[in-house]
Amino acid sequence: MDFQVDSTTKKLHSCQLLLAKELKRICEKHNIKYFMIAGTLLGAVRHKGFIPWDDDMDFAIMRKDFSKFLSVCKSELGDDFILQDMFSDEHYALPVAKLLLKGTNFTERNSFKNKSQKGIFIDIFPYDNIPDSDEQRKKHNRNTYFLKRLFLAKQGYKIAEKGQTLKALVYFLLKALSLFITKKYIRNRLDTELRRFENENTKKVAALGGAYGYNKESVERKWFNETIELTFEDITLSAPKNYNDYLTYFYGDYMTPPPEDKRSNRHNMVELDFGPY
Numbered sequence: 001m002d003f004q005v006d007s008t009t010k011k012l013h014s015c016q017l018l019l020a021k022e023l024k025r026i027c028e029k030h031n032i033k034y035f036m037i038a039g040t041l042l043g044a045v046r047h048k049g050f051i052p053w054d055d056d057m058d059f060a061i062m063r064k065d066f067s068k069f070l071s072v073c074k075s076e077l078g079d080d081f082i083l084q085d086m087f088s089d090e091h092y093a094l095p096v097a098k099l100l101l102k103g104t105n106f107t108e109r110n111s112f113k114n115k116s117q118k119g120i121f122i123d124i125f126p127y128d129n130i131p132d133s134d135e136q137r138k139k140h141n142r143n144t145y146f147l148k149r150l151f152l153a154k155q156g157y158k159i160a161e162k163g164q165t166l167k168a169l170v171y172f173l174l175k176a177l178s179l180f181i182t183k184k185y186i187r188n189r190l191d192t193e194l195r196r197f198e199n200e201n202t203k204k205v206a207a208l209g210g211a212y213g214y215n216k217e218s219v220e221r222k223w224f225n226e227t228i229e230l231t232f233e234d235i236t237l238s239a240p241k242n243y244n245d246y247l248t249y250f251y252g253d254y255m256t257p258p259p260e261d262k263r264s265n266r267h268n269m270v271e272l273d274f275g276p277y
Contacts, residue, residue: 003052003257008272012106012120013050015277016057017233019099019122022081023059024237030072032065035227035238037125037207042247046255049233053263057122060207062224063198066126070097084117086187092116093155093187095148095194096209097124103275109268110158120274125207129197130218132204140196141214147190148209154178154186212250219246 005013027034036044038058043051050057061069073083082100084092091114100119107118131137152159153174159167178186194208203221210217223246229236230243240246247254257263 003047005050005052009052009055011274011277012055012272013233015101015104015120015274016050016122017235018277019081019101019120020057020059020232020237021235022078023099023122023124024235026072026076027061027069027238030068030076032061032069032072033227033238034059034061034065034069034124035224035240036230036232037246038210038250040232040237041230041239041243042251042254044230044232044237044239045243045247046257048231055269058125059122060125060127060224062205063126063128063195066097066124069124082117082119084121086191089116090183091155093151093157094209095190096126096207098122099124101275101277104277105271105273105275106269107271109270112270113158114156116155118271120272120277125209126194127205127224128194128208129200129202130204130206131197131200132202137214137218140193143193144190144208145214147186147193150174150178150181151183151186151190154181154183216250219249 023034026032036058037060039051039054040057040059043049043054070083070085077083080102082102083097084100085097086092086095093114093116098121100117100121102119104120105118106120111118131140149159149171153171159171204218205221205224206214206217206219208214208217223242224240226241227238228241230239
């Protein structure tokens with residue numbers, strides 16, 4: 001398959017690959033199991049690297065190892081990188097860690113007015129346990145959904161797009177409610193709710209900060225029991241051995257690229273600066 005990639009996207013990909021190499025280095029050194037997910041895994045399988053029109057990289061680490069990863073990075077991370085999460089950046093409101101490249105800027109429309117650190121990044125999702133009970137799952141979904149949106153509103157993220165009147169009203173009300181609650185309280189409540197089933201042996205796990213929502217992001221734990229190395233550009237990166245079931249679940253016939261009018265990224269970038277790179 002031959003796809004055209006513009007020079008800006010190529011440069012962005014090269015920066016993201018630097019970040020992925022740092023993630024790989026740290027995880028392998030400290031025996032932390034990580035793996036590609038979403039479009040990054042799809043790119044590895046279908047393109048042996050980046051999906052040509054994609055603008056990000058997505059990885060996941062099981063929650064029990066994710067906490068270790070955050071701790072290790074405090075002393076292990078190279079000088080060119082910053083690890084960002086809800087606790088290290090007081091203005092950041094996403095339940096996913098970002099590994100940032102120092103001296104760069106990648107600003108998305110929804111965080112344009114937010115004061116968190118910006119930079120070219122890769123996403124590192126904690127995979128949290130999801131309860132087996134349908135009733136508990138519905139409650140967990142409601143609680144995490146509400147707390148995530150309340151935290152976004154509190155931190156000044158733009159949620160509703162032009163024309164989304166009802167959504168704008170909802171977030172106006174959330175913003176008003178958040179005025180009476182501290183950032184620390186919302187953040188800690190959200191963290192507790194995300195990890196509520198941390199000590200249970202559940203059948204499913206989920207990237208609760210993922211773009212597809214709670215139900216779609218809930219996947220079989222057994223798909224990630226074993227990992228393999230897959231070629232990704234000029235390196236290899238860890239992937240779930242059972243990647244076929246995962247990719248089929250998310251994308252169906254994943255080896256067939258979408259039509260040209262569907263080949264777009266989803267980050268709505270408004271500022272990009274490569275700095276020294």
